[in-house]
Amino acid sequence: MDVGGITYTDTYYVKKEAAKELRLHFHELVHVLQWRELAPQGFIERYIREIQDFGYDNAPLEKMAYALDRHYQSKGRHLSVEQFVRKNL
Incomplete structure (x- = not known):
């Protein structure tokens, strides 16, 4: 997959x-928050499952990270990004 960045x-x-x-x-900072909230194993399992089930886009x-970066860009x-991520996971 050709992406501009990746988070661990x-x-x-x-x-x-x-x-x-x-x-x-x-x-990518949104993904850092997702990792923190879901813990490493939870994030990896969920991320892989979502990519397999829905595709990357x-x-x-x-979708959450893209929606928040569009909100930032516009x-x-x-809003508290941390609270938004926590509430919407």
Whole structure:
């Protein structure tokens, strides 16, 4: 899968050519919160299952991260991303 970044627990990595994309950093930070809330085994099991069942574009964890990074990009109303992730997992 050709992606700009990937997250493992509390650390994420981005491709050099994508390093200046703030939206990507925000997206990966959402995944950091998901990892924290679900714990490593829970996140990995859920993420793999969602990718298999729905495909990458429709996987709920990815959809959440994309929705929040769009909200960030559009300068939407203030919200606690941490609380949003916790509530919507």
